[in-house]
Amino acid sequence: MSSLPSQAEARLAPRAAPRAFQRALQPWMRAIVGVGGVLVFLVVWQIVGSQDLIRSDLISYPTEVLRSLYAMVASGELWANLSVTLQEFVLGFFPAIVLGVALGLAFALSRRLLYLFDPLFAALYTAPMIAFVPVLVVWFGVGLVSKAVMVFLSAFIPIVINTRTGVEEVPEAPIRALKAFGASRWQIIAKGLLPGALPAIMAGLRLAVGRSIVSLVAAEMYVSVRGIGRLVQVYSTSDRAAEIFVLVLVISSLGFLGVVLIRRIEAYVAPWSAAR
Amino acid sequence: MSKIHIDDETLRPAPRRSNDRVEEIGLGVLGVVLLVGGWEYAAYAGWLNPVIVSSPSAIAQAFARQWQSGDLMKDLGISLAEFAIGFSLSLVVGLALGVAMGMSRWVEYAADPFIWFLYASPLIAFYPLIIVWLGFGSTTVIALTFLLTFVTIAVNTMAGVRSVDPQLIRAVRAFGGSRLDVVAKVVLPASVPLVLAGVRIGLGRALIGVILGEMFSSNGGLGYHISFYGAHLKTADLFVPLTTVVVIGVVMTRICAVFERRFLAWRN
Amino acid sequence: MSQLALDRLHLAYENQATGASFLALSEVSFKVERGEFVTIVGPSGCGKSTLLMLIAALLKPTSGALSLNDRPISQPGSDRALVFQDFALLPWRTVLANVELGLELKGVPKDKRREAARRYVQMVGLRAFENSFPHQLSGGMRQRVGIARALSVEPEVLLMDEPFGALDAQIRQVMASELLRIWERDRKTILFVTHDIDEAVYLADRIIVMSASPGRIVKEIKVDFPRPRELAIRNTPEFTLYRKQIWDLLEEQIRNSGSWEQGDVEPAVAS
Secondary structure, eight states: OOOOOHHHHHHSSSSOOHHHHHHHHHHHHHHHHHHHHHHHHHHHHHHEEESSOOOOHHHOOHHHHHHHHHHHHSSSEEEOOOHHHHHHHHHHHHHHHHHOOOOOOOHHOOHHHHHHHHHHHHHHHHOOOOGGGGHHHHHSSSHHHHHHHHHHHHHHHHHHHHHHHHHHHOHHHHHHHHTTTTOOHHEEEEEIIIIHHHHHHHHHHHHHHHHHHHHHHHHHHHHOOHHHHHHHHHOOOHHOOOHHHHHHHHHHHHHHHHHHHHHHHHHHHHHHHHHH | OOOOOOOOOTTTOOOTTTTTHHHHHHHHHHHHHHHHHHHHHHHHHHHHHHHHHHHHHHHHHHHHEEETTTHHHHHHHHHHHHHHHHHHHHHHHHHHHHHHHHHHHHHHHHHHHHHHHHSSSOGGHHHHHHHHHHOOEEEHHHHHHHHHHHHHHHHHHHHHHHHEEEEHHHHHHHTTHHHHHEEEEEEIHHHHHHHHHHHHHHHHHHHHHHHHHHHOOSSSSSSHHHHHHHTOOHHHHHOOOOOOHHHHHHHHHHHHHHHHHHTTTOOO | OOOOEEEEEEEOOOOOOTTOOOEEEEEEEEEOTTTTTTEEEETTTSHHHHHHHHHHTSOSEEEEEEEEETTEOSSSSSSSEEETTTTTTTSSSOOOHHHHHHHHHHHHHHHHHHHHHHHHHHTTTTGGTOOOOOOGSSSSHHHHHHHHHHHHHHOEEEEESSSTSSSSSHHHHHHHHHHHHHHHHOOOEEEESSSSSHHHHHOOSEEEEEEETTBEEEEEEOOOOOOOOOOGGSSHHHHHHHHHHHHHHHHHHHHHHOOOTTSOOOOGGGG
């Protein structure tokens, strides 16, 4: 969130002109105040938790969370479950990319096809995917397959929709140039529509990562043999707040890493859009 | 410059024609009919296990059953009440926080890390803690709904407040308007588009929160019964609350679209 | 034998909403000799750009015939290359990859087309920018890429559709003289559409003046300035005579069409 000078002016309080040292600190203010706020929060949490001012099994405290993280890593428990979750994710996500982009492209190219499926996709796009967890478990079992299908569904729909809009919004000029230089239909798709839609497709992937991780964890929490969501369930029945915080951190990092990774890939495959 | 229209029909959908709307609706209906009909036929022909996969006719019967017994209306009532409370709380807190963050740099800087953590992290993982803190039932559902929703509204409201043209603020101040005038006559109206977008996304997230909360920590509502029927392998019964949830999602999105169109008429 | 021949072209559009028919071009016939630089000038809506789209075969005429080297024109091909007013570069490609496009679509192998593209990038003076993306370049530089792309397929005819129309007045003059410099090397046939009367006179061996509704040819004017030409010829009395002659042909239409207010047609006489 970069604030442009004009936006800074939009803030209401007309302030006195900042003094020189304040001006020098200005770019750092966000970091200073932000980190300060987080530190204050952590310290208060630590004191309240460790002194048992509020029952510490309910809220835990930062050092206990770290200790639990270490214990879960050291015992191999975390990795044993995380690897299953990652496997389910990969099995669902990659087919979703391939089929999602293909169908999105088809929707953009054929209005008939779009009309045929539009109501179904619109309904699935707005519906909370987690509501489908129980039926997928009934259909595909309690193991890995139902989770992979959940990831697939959660990722597939935003990818289809983003690809479709991306292709539809490729500007007309480059397509005109391709035609003028004699490009065939397939060349127009491969050299025009797909690269032009790439930024939108990557945005769809970012959206899909977040959605599918949430669905995956929820599905594992509903019923599973192994996985991060399964661990959440296990520790919640034994009132272990520290371990749950660890798991929350792990899951958040997964989503964060996924988005960072996609941004990296985007900067590599679509430098023209990342540079803008 | 004379505009050139290159014949583009082979590559993109042609521009809308008057009979296009008819085709759109017709094909949309056809798509749904094909899905339902194909499913029914597959079940009828014995290609699918009727207990596990169920069929549209079995679902219709389950619907009639749940409707007559009043179960469906009861679930709907519980879910909608939780939704309304959770969402209203989110709206009040989200708008207030968003305006505060938009108008004061200090509030924004301090709230930023927390907001982004809540925004980016899968909050469902917190639900066991919420159960531990608030117990089992509606309170937890509402809390989860709130957590999932208010951040979206706050972030969008902040962006909306930030998007206000400083010229307008200067103009109101120049005509002797007070700080309150600025908020009421400029900031709020001008930020409406982004706030509405936040509300739209928030509605979707609130629905997720309600269903999720009910699935894992309550004994009533649509989400609870989706989970319950699933656990008891009653697939046909499961599809009744599930379909209801999907319909709620669609209806909400439609209503939002109408609102946005009405409120945003001044933009072009 | 003339290289490019247009014979009684008609083009009618049908308005999809009202079903009304609109005659964009009527009875357009002319010939272009090999190595000739022809400019087409006319008010907004006279169909001069449409004419280029017909020659490029991106549009089909309602009736009439087009031929290049006595063969009828039926589909887009690399014997004609377009340069567009809005540049129409591929934003996701570097300068070099953009220039390669035409050769790539012809199926020229990678290292060969790269080498050729380098040569043309060098010719338009963008050597230092070959790895830049279009959004990093100024308008003038982008159009140099557009010109290099068109030249790289070694077309028989270069079709330029108000190529400098989106540029500032000063850059425009520089680009026009640059274009002449490049053209002097091999004197490829050029058909150049513009609404700028000065530009039309400065560049052309022959000017085709068109009028609007329906688009048709009003007059053809030969331009007798020797080549190579300097920008300074714009200040000679002869140039002023050409300018006045064209302006007189167009003035009434331009005033009536109202397109002047839209900034589409500049009253070049006043400059």
